[in-house]
């Protein structure tokens with residue numbers, strides 16, 4: 001069987017971009033926080049294993065916050081209440097095969113050094129050092145202003161950070177920050193077009209490779225981040241992944257294809273993190289303008305997955321789920337000549353799963369109506385006729401797997 005091998009660093013830095021989307025655009029917040037954290041951690045004397053965990057925690061630190069409304073609040077320098085996304089992140093990671101060592105780091109990453117109002121009731125050295133480092137780097141990042149030349153901001157940011165030494169921040173880390181931030185390159189790196197490459201040189205685990213099982217566990221976590229964006233899609237990505245692998249098995253796909261179809265199903269709506277929730281949760285029909293914004297989501301899915309080596313087929317399967325065989329879909333206007341079987345499977349699984357779920361503007365549909373809509377889509381030349389017949393012939397089983405929390 002063909003192997004799926006992916007570089008850990010590339011996978012996480014690319015996926016982190018989907019968590020950066022907010023009302024301000026695409027921020028690269030996670031990559032900058034990771035870069036600053038690694039530099040401070042090195043100067044502080046953390047060994048390479050702890051630096052590896054620090055990288056992973058920093059590149060994923062706000063995974064517990066999926067909505068733009070919540071992310072906006074995190075951009076205030078003095079955050080009122082931040083514990084919700086810390087707890088959500090902790091829950092996402094605590095039992096994860098790769099990420100369990102970072103769960104506690106994430107839980108405390110907004111804790112103040114002086115302990116004032118910390119939900120954890122911890123203070124000072126009781127807070128993990130990695131959390132204290134990420135906290136400082138994270139607050140430096142929210143002070144950055146994209147529209148002002150970076151070296152012009154150095155003085156005011158340093159003043160603000162030093163003003164919070166012993167209060168918000170560990171004074172030893174503020175000293176380390178003062179040491180590093182004295183170099184122009186520290187600041188130039190943060191607004192550099194070469195940021196991802198610079199970060200890789202600082203990352204002690206930039207050569208680590210992952211196999212299929214590990215990639216699946218990362219995709220599974222990301223699917224939860226995606227689905228938490230809207231209360232109406234809490235299980236959508238898992239549902240699509242389950243129906244797609246069920247259909248792939250019925251269609252006698254190879255073991256390799258079945259595996260990557262599952263990963264593609266989990267990640268197909270990654271780009272929805274780039275769409276405001278007021279559109280995703282709208283309790284009515286979208287206007288043309290809103291629909292046009294919605295269309296960006298598969299474009300974003302494509303470009304984020306496109307940065308990950310070894311993900312070429314996964315990307316095609318995932319990001320073409322709104323393309324149609326008659327060339328009327330979006331965003332690439334592909335057609336039957338271009339659309340491979342895996343992409344056709346995800347497209348059918350996505351429509352089936354969506355129709356059988358409750359949406360803000362309608363209830364979950366009954367079997368008869370779902371069959372009618374899918375049949376009409378085949379007639380109009382949008383979706384694959386054989387795959388749709390196969391799904392409808394196994395309707396009840398497919399519906400059951402779409403609602404299962406277990407991987408089938």
Ligand SMILES: [Fe+2]
Pocket residue numbers: 061062074082085109110138
């Ligand atoms: Fe945070």
Ligand SMILES: [Fe+2]
Pocket residue numbers: 029033061062074138
């Ligand atoms: Fe953050």
Ligand SMILES: [Fe+2]
Pocket residue numbers: 268269297321322
């Ligand atoms: Fe979609």
